[in-house]
Amino acid sequence: MHELGLLTSVVEAVERAAAEATSKVSRVENVALKVGTLSGAVPEALHGSWPLAKAGTICEDARLTLEVIPATVFCPTCNRDVEIDEFFALTCPECGTPTGNMTHGREFALDYVEWSTEDSP
Numbered sequence: 001m002h003e004l005g006l007l008t009s010v011v012e013a014v015e016r017a018a019a020e021a022t023s024k025v026s027r028v029e030n031v032a033l034k035v036g037t038l039s040g041a042v043p044e045a046l047h048g049s050w051p052l053a054k055a056g057t058i059c060e061d062a063r064l065t066l067e068v069i070p071a072t073v074f075c076p077t078c079n080r081d082v083e084i085d086e087f088f089a090l091t092c093p094e095c096g097t098p099t100g101n102m103t104h105g106r107e108f109a110l111d112y113v114e115w116s117t118e119d120s121p
């Protein structure tokens with residue numbers, strides 16, 4: 001259960017961005033993250049930890065939106081990215097070529113934040 005720690009870092013990043021915004025941020029509406037299936041963060045646990053992570057912060061009223069990024073490896077035989085499942089070894093599921101060249105799936109990143117400012121209607 002390290003999701004709370006991850007989300008605390010996300011909230012801190014939003015607070016820094018809000019502090020640097022040109023208009024004063026009055027309310028954060030939505031925080032969107034990209035979460036790779038191999039990032040180690042579990043979407044259900046992120047949603048479960050969100051109320052605790054945002055309590056008393058600028059994100060108090062914000063929703064959490066997760067975009068789950070499937071894990072992919074680049075297969076030199078198929079010459080393209082192929083999706084692997086969470087527990088798959090690093091081999092191409094289509095042709096079986098071993099490949100350690102993971103192209104997606106480890107993402108854990110702030111995607112975008114929606115907020116309203118004191119200037120907005």
Ligand SMILES: [Zn+2]
Nearest residue numbers: 075078092095
């Ligand atoms: Zn392949």
